[in-house]
Amino acid sequence: MHGVSIFSRAAFILKSMSIVAYIGLGSNMGDKLATCRRAIEMLGKAGRVIKVSSFYCTEPIGYVSQEDFVNAVVEIETPLSPTALLAHCHVIEDALGRSRLVRWGPRTIDLDILLYGDEIISGAELTIPHPLMAKRAFVLVPLSEIAPEIVHPVLKATVLQLLHGLREDHRVSLCDASVNP
Numbered sequence: 534m535h536g537v538s539i540f541s542r543a544a545f546i547l548k549s550m551s552i553v554a555y556i557g558l559g560s561n562m563g564d565k566l567a568t569c570r571r572a573i574e575m576l577g578k579a580g581r582v583i584k585v586s587s588f589y590c591t592e593p594i595g596y597v598s599q600e601d602f603v604n605a606v607v608e609i610e611t612p613l614s615p616t617a618l619l620a621h622c623h624v625i626e627d628a629l630g631r632s633r634l635v636r637w638g639p640r641t642i643d644l645d646i647l648l649y650g651d652e653i654i655s656g657a658e659l660t661i662p663h664p665l666m667a668k669r670a671f672v673l674v675p676l677s678e679i680a681p682e683i684v685h686p687v688l689k690a691t692v693l694q695l696l697h698g699l700r701e702d703h704r705v706s707l708c709d710a711s712v713n714p
């Protein structure tokens with residue numbers, strides 16, 4: 534009985550220390566949908582996955598001679614610090630065969646921490662909010678599906694407002710789950 538109460542107290546403390554974070558997923562090599570699904574399963578080890586957006590098929594931005602991407606966003610409640618969460622993301626990327634040959638180039642999976650509560654972090658290894666999130670439809674479309682009213686802590690605008698203010702028109706469409714894009 535005593536053990537149970539210690540356990541539930543520890544669970545309560547962990548939960549009260551948890552932060553809600555948003556992680557963007559992108560894949561444009563191999564079985565993109567399956568890789569994204571596997572990455573989401575593995576994110577379950579970093580906390581409690583609360584929401585997952587639809588999968589979107591998106592035109593590549595930055596380095597354009599590559600295949601279309603599958604992009605999605607996950608909401609996770611995590612007891613991990615931002616750097617520990619980033620390290621967990623790198624472990625998942627490595628396990629799913631990510632190599633880093635070209636910046637913005639093809640990848641089996643890319644995990645970006647978009648938001649971590651309302652924290653603002655500006656370091657050599659980690660910048661939160663993700664510096665380019667507000668300029669990218671492939672992030673804002675899935676993010677607005679699961680968290681339209683979340684406020685960007687630097688820009689002080691909701692995700693929906695950022696999406697409506699977006700000037701780029703790169704293609705972002707729902708993936709047809711029956712095919713591997």
Ligand code: A4P
Pocket residue numbers: 558559560591592593594595596602604619633635636637638643644645646647657658659660661662663664665671
């Ligand atoms: N890093 C700093 N802040 C963060 C953060 N908030 N989340 C550092 C994750 N990582 C962060 O990342 C390089 C370094 O960024 C990491 O070591 C980490 O310490 P990377 O994943 O190795 O390289 P990358 O992804 O090629 O570079 P970067 O700058 O993260 O590019 P993005 O922003 O991820 O863009 N087009 C479409 N349609 N869909 C896409 O998903 N993705 C990219 C890559 C380009 N075009 C795309 C897509």
Ligand code: MG
Pocket residue numbers: 643644645
């Ligand atoms: Mg990245």
